[in-house]
Amino acid sequence: MKLTNAILPALAFGLAACAHGTHPHTHADDDAMTITDHADHPDKLVRAATGEMVDNPFHPIRLLLSNEESSGEVTIYEFLLPPKSPGSPPHTHSLEDEYFYVLSGTLDVLSNGETLRLNPGDFAALNRGHAHMFWNGSDTPTELIMTTTGSSFEAFMKTAAPRIAEAKPANAEEAGAVIGQLAAEHGIIISMEQMPAEAAPYYAPPPPPEQE
Numbered sequence: 001m002k003l004t005n006a007i008l009p010a011l012a013f014g015l016a017a018c019a020h021g022t023h024p025h026t027h028a029d030d031d032a033m034t035i036t037d038h039a040d041h042p043d044k045l046v047r048a049a050t051g052e053m054v055d056n057p058f059h060p061i062r063l064l065l066s067n068e069e070s071s072g073e074v075t076i077y078e079f080l081l082p083p084k085s086p087g088s089p090p091h092t093h094s095l096e097d098e099y100f101y102v103l104s105g106t107l108d109v110l111s112n113g114e115t116l117r118l119n120p121g122d123f124a125a126l127n128r129g130h131a132h133m134f135w136n137g138s139d140t141p142t143e144l145i146m147t148t149t150g151s152s153f154e155a156f157m158k159t160a161a162p163r164i165a166e167a168k169p170a171n172a173e174e175a176g177a178v179i180g181q182l183a184a185e186h187g188i189i190i191s192m193e194q195m196p197a198e199a200a201p202y203y204a205p206p207p208p209p210e211q212e
Helices: 027-038 152-167 172-185
Strands: 052-054 061-065 074-081 085-093 098-104 107-111 114-118 123-126 132-136 142-149 188-190
Touching: 074 085, 098 107, 107 123, 114 123, 152 172, 172 188
Parallel strands: none
Antiparallel strands: 052 061, 061 074, 074 142, 085 132, 085 188, 098 123, 098 142, 107 114, 107 132
16 A cells, blocks of 8 residues: 555644744744644654554554644544445544545545545545545545544544454444444444445445355
């Protein structure tokens, strides 16, 4: 997976005002000092095909920048969705905003009640308080950068797989209930009734195994 030409949103740079001289104190000085005071984390470089992989049952997710590494401001992931695969069910965030930048392939999203298809180079801000979802309805893999604000979503992602393993659900419905409860604990409300018809086949439970 390549990050060439990827534009990573939500990266801010601050330069404090020079301490020498007698220039008047301005609001710009306050802003620069605030940014510098909070930028106490080191620089980070993540090479292609390196970094921490997130335990996720649906598709590969690579953690590029944790909220701890950004002073709690953002978390940045690289997602790789296989062809004809789910990304997330319809849901609404109350604690964070999500930003998507498509690197390759296409990404289908539900936003403001409308289904849209994003192409390479397209960007979407899916903000808190608005129901949305995403999936790959194409015949080719989709690679994207996903950024979330704050730290709650990263905590949800880290907890999901262990919670499923602990619950030992007997079927897809029970697994969905576990994830729904965990999501609610992190301010995320899943609303399957908002699923668009074209996305539904990718979220259907697998058929039972054939009897021999």
